[in-house]
Amino acid sequence: MGKFVLLDARLFAPGADLSGASNKIELTSEIEDKDTTNYRSGGWKEVIGGLGSAEISGEGQWEAGDPSKVDDASWSTLGGRGPYTVCPTDSVVGALAYLVYGLRTDYKVGDAVGEVAPWAGTVKSSWPLVRGQIAHPPGTARTATGTGTVLNLGAVPAGKRLYAGLHILSAAGTTPSLTVSIESDDGAGFASPVTRATFDAAAGPGGQIARTDGLAITDTHWRVAWAVTGTGPSFMFAVSLGIR
Incomplete structure (x- = not known):
């Protein structure tokens, strides 16, 4: 860019x-910044994060x-x-x-x-x-269960996490319910997807955030999956993903 x-x-x-x-x-x-200057700092100020x-x-x-x-x-x-x-x-x-x-x-x-x-x-x-990417766009209504576009975010090193933010912007229908999860795989074809995080089921607008446990994940490809139930349900939502 x-x-x-x-x-x-x-x-x-x-x-x-x-x-x-x-x-x-x-x-x-x-x-x-935290000062760690001492007599062996060579006359320069030293700091650590x-x-x-x-x-x-x-x-x-x-x-x-x-x-x-x-x-x-x-x-x-x-x-x-x-x-x-x-x-x-x-x-x-x-x-x-x-x-x-x-x-x-x-x-x-x-x-x-x-x-x-x-x-x-x-x-x-x-x-x-x-710092990450949008994994599900806000302007696409979802009325049935499905999966989103695959992103190549890369593997998660040990000590780092996959973070996910969910923004449910609107909901319609009778007793609508939306459950969003984050899946990973070692290839773009998602032959053997693994669920890495699942948000709580929601019936209306709101926000949730999730992250993995800090263990290494070798999978490099990621996507959003969602389950929609109810009578005439329709949800608009956005999802952001990133590794840190």
Whole structure:
């Protein structure tokens, strides 16, 4: 990916797509530096890495009146933790994505008379910030059980994990139920898929996050699988995956 202008960045809160109400998204990550300078440091300051942290800050145009709107979504998550996914360019399968499990720490609304009503808010990380890809796009409705596009994310080394963020954006039908899982295989054909993580069954909008146990996984290919039940069910959801 070369240089580009920010025109279609995407922001997914736990159960809402806030992209259409956002005009500024900033993502920061840092590692705390701890001083270890001593008499054998050769006259130079020495530091080692301490605690890591990440933060997402967003701004945009205020809207309310539906769980998918920024005001409703912000109030329902304020003070709570959930998955957040940021995409710099788009949210098609394979698009670059940053995901984190974070705490919604603040929410600000209002401005001077005559201004477009704004909002601003911040999310601070509770898990590591992960760089990955979109594994399931937000704009495709699922009405029956199936599997998604295969991604070659690579193997998971020992001590690292596969992280997955699920954003259920809408649900319709009578007693609809959606169960999403993450599968891996050693080849793109998925001749012998292995389930690596399964999210809780859901009947409506919301967000979940999952990660593997830190053991090595030699499989290199990954995909999303979903089971849909109910009468006339239909779900819109997005999934982001990454290894860290």
